[in-house]
Amino acid sequence: MKKKLISTAVLLGTLALSACDVTTEDEAATGNSNSDQEAVQIDLLGAAADEKDLNILRDQLTRNGFEVNVNQQPDYASYRAQRDAGNFDISVASWTTVTGNPDYAVRSLFTSDGDSRVIAPDSEVDELINQAATENESEYVDTYSEMENVIVTENAYAVGLYNSLKAQAFNKELINPDTVNLYKSRAFAWDTVQFNDTSLNSSEPLILTQTESDLTSLDPIKGNDGSINQLNTNMYVRLVNLTEDDTVTSEASLSYNHAIAEGNSDYYFILRDDINFASVEDGQAVDTGERVGADDVEFSLERASDPESVPDHRTYSLHEYIDDVTVVEDMSELEEATVAGENTSIKEALEAGLDTPINSLVTDKTQSDSSAGNYQVVKLTTTEPFPQVLNYLAHQSAGIVSKEQVESVNTYDIENFDINTDIPYGDQRAVTEGDTYDNHLYASGPYIMIAKNDYEATFQKNPAYMPDSENAAQIENVTVRFIGDMDSALSALRSGEVHLLYGLEETQYEVVEGEDSLELQTGPSNAVEYLIINTTNEESKTAQSEDLRKAILYSINQDDFIQSYDGQKNKAFTPVSPLVDTGNELEADADLVQDHLANYLEQSAE
Structure with a gap:
């Protein structure tokens, strides 16, 4: 499948910004105190369902000195084709721990032989995941915390964006x-x-x-x-x-x-x-x-x-x-x-x-x-x-x-x-x-x-x-x-064409609650939206530069995501966050972004 890159200028004309309180691209450009520093091009991949998250990430990265090319694919299949081909620098992804145990939250994604692996093989990550698997709940908290720091803080392989609620709605009259x-x-x-x-x-x-x-x-x-x-x-x-x-x-x-x-x-x-x-x-x-x-x-x-x-x-x-x-x-x-x-x-x-x-x-x-x-x-x-x-x-x-x-x-x-x-x-x-x-x-x-x-x-x-x-x-x-x-x-549910809608989005809660015939059920979930930073394709610039990955990492402000979803999201460090309270949390830091970008540009010029 041909890689589809949407320029930032085109994107403004075609994608509606979903969160009114998130900085627009024009505001980001004029407000960037480091505008004299060379902009680094980043290819951001996602599916059509990720449009709001793509908008937020685009703006966060833009105001930190990146030039973001958004590759928004129309459906999951075409998105996965692009991701599997390695046609991205960063990619929005999601993971739900449907087994209710923390090992599932990390094994497939992060071990060297994981069947859904999204990071470069790392023996230290493997060792920590395998160690935690043999431990009981009172023992594995520290192990998972250390594993998270290796993945996120030390190497910037991936990072959580937010943890979602779980919701469904149905026709209670039927x-x-x-x-x-x-x-x-x-x-x-x-x-x-x-x-x-x-x-x-x-x-x-x-x-x-x-x-x-x-x-x-x-x-x-x-x-x-x-x-x-x-x-x-x-x-x-x-x-x-x-x-x-x-x-x-x-x-x-x-x-x-x-x-x-x-x-x-x-x-x-x-x-x-x-x-x-x-x-x-x-x-x-x-x-x-x-x-x-x-x-x-x-x-x-x-x-x-x-x-x-x-x-x-x-x-x-x-x-x-x-x-x-x-x-x-x-x-x-x-x-x-x-x-x-x-x-x-x-x-x-x-x-x-x-x-x-x-x-x-x-x-x-x-x-x-x-x-x-x-x-x-x-x-x-x-x-x-x-x-x-x-x-x-x-x-x-x-x-x-x-x-x-x-x-x-x-x-x-x-x-x-x-x-x-x-x-x-x-x-x-x-x-x-x-x-x-x-x-x-x-x-x-x-x-x-x-x-x-x-x-x-x-x-x-x-x-x-x-x-x-x-x-x-x-x-x-x-x-x-x-x-x-x-x-x-949701329209099909409201009209009676369907009886139950599984996996309702937070922004739709108010609509359901306004319908006398419908009932909304909500509760905690193990679903995490996270960002993959490409390290599996050795030719990618993100795989070759830890500084570039960390510049991306510290550009992410999770509060923007929570605000844009009306406060109906929770912070997440990795997919294990909803299951184990490790205490780890990502803090956006514009100064660290510029330090790492400067290092990356200096190394690239050598």
Whole structure:
């Protein structure tokens, strides 16, 4: 894709300044006391959704002596193409810690082998992240604080701009407010939602929205972005879930219970026997008759942790601490192993609250029968003590897929995989209406995607997902409309075209509160908008100069962002800020900017 650079002059005519109290470019130019110093050109990259942030950054940098070229891409896909190609000096990005644990906030982004790495490899960063992963909450605060200082203060690789609230709005005249949950980290779960008139649950679709229509992959390990997180969360069951406040729970998961053994390296899960995979036949969700069992868990988690299991594996770093996944056969193992920090056996912990205690362990999933006390138990062993592993198992990338079905679809040779001719499991081409439609999905969760087009995706309830329990999906059909513009999505909510808007922007709160038919839910989130300073492209000037990076760093004034969003943002130093109070905070400093710029220009002239 050709790089699109918008000059500052053109930008003033085409981009509306979103915050009236932020200095304009003309004001910045005339007010710059260092205007006699040579202006340094900086390429700033972002997507159309980042327009306000791009405006603010442009003006902050301009008044500190930079000449800013803004490359605003129309959508996320084209933005990522530019970013992946390294066509930027600085780039606006976002990260949401959807697992609720700080390791997720940093591992993919900042480790040398991270699957979403945005900084140059740094062994000190790697060491600190790996150290914190083995520590408990009382120990890891100092470690994460040190890691932040290495990334931000010492090297200026990246820096947080702000932490957002989480919000959603829905039509309370149609939807029962008591059935709508607002999760801090977890993507929105559809299965609890009900209409006020429950007779509509089986006849009317629940209509939701999301911005992205181009889906990365419906194979849970091949994507970790806004295009599929919510969709895969609702299509694949996991060993554990997260509650609204990020507590790990077995509720509504594949496990009746889970337990951590002494030493924090062995994790046990006793599996439910009332979930079958769903498939699609003649445009309808059907029960395949295949139970979701221990062999599927073993297969799913082993491929999740293996970077070579599929081409373009995007989530393996989340699961690299998984060393082994096995089906427990020996009852004495459960009786002799004890729960970490307790004088309780693993067997007793797994039996808590069960109608029938464990009478036998079975390896064949078809022989599992909880009413008779015949259960499957899975043991996951980590490479080293890693208490945060449970949060990763709650992530959509740990969704359980059908071993039999995935192996039957993925018959390609990995080394010679050709995206133009090979259609792997979860490829959106298999569910897109038209010549490529050949729906091969097997869903273990409460819903399965029936089909999609450029306008929407349709889902139907899995008829074999905990059918006789309170965890069964309440609404039969769900439609997800693809609406790229949030203002348009809000208009659709107000007009009744959609029923629930997930991920509402702060500037839209007042509009929702002014509508009698709508209800607004808000709460804290783990979402952070941050700035990447390009160090991964060794040829970039920012990679070659620490002084230039620090001049950019100290140009950023987070108060401008908070003010422009009506005070509905919080400061953030890195993506870990909403999860760990390290005490670190960025302070804009114009004098430091000029010192570092002078050093950079002097070095460039040599």
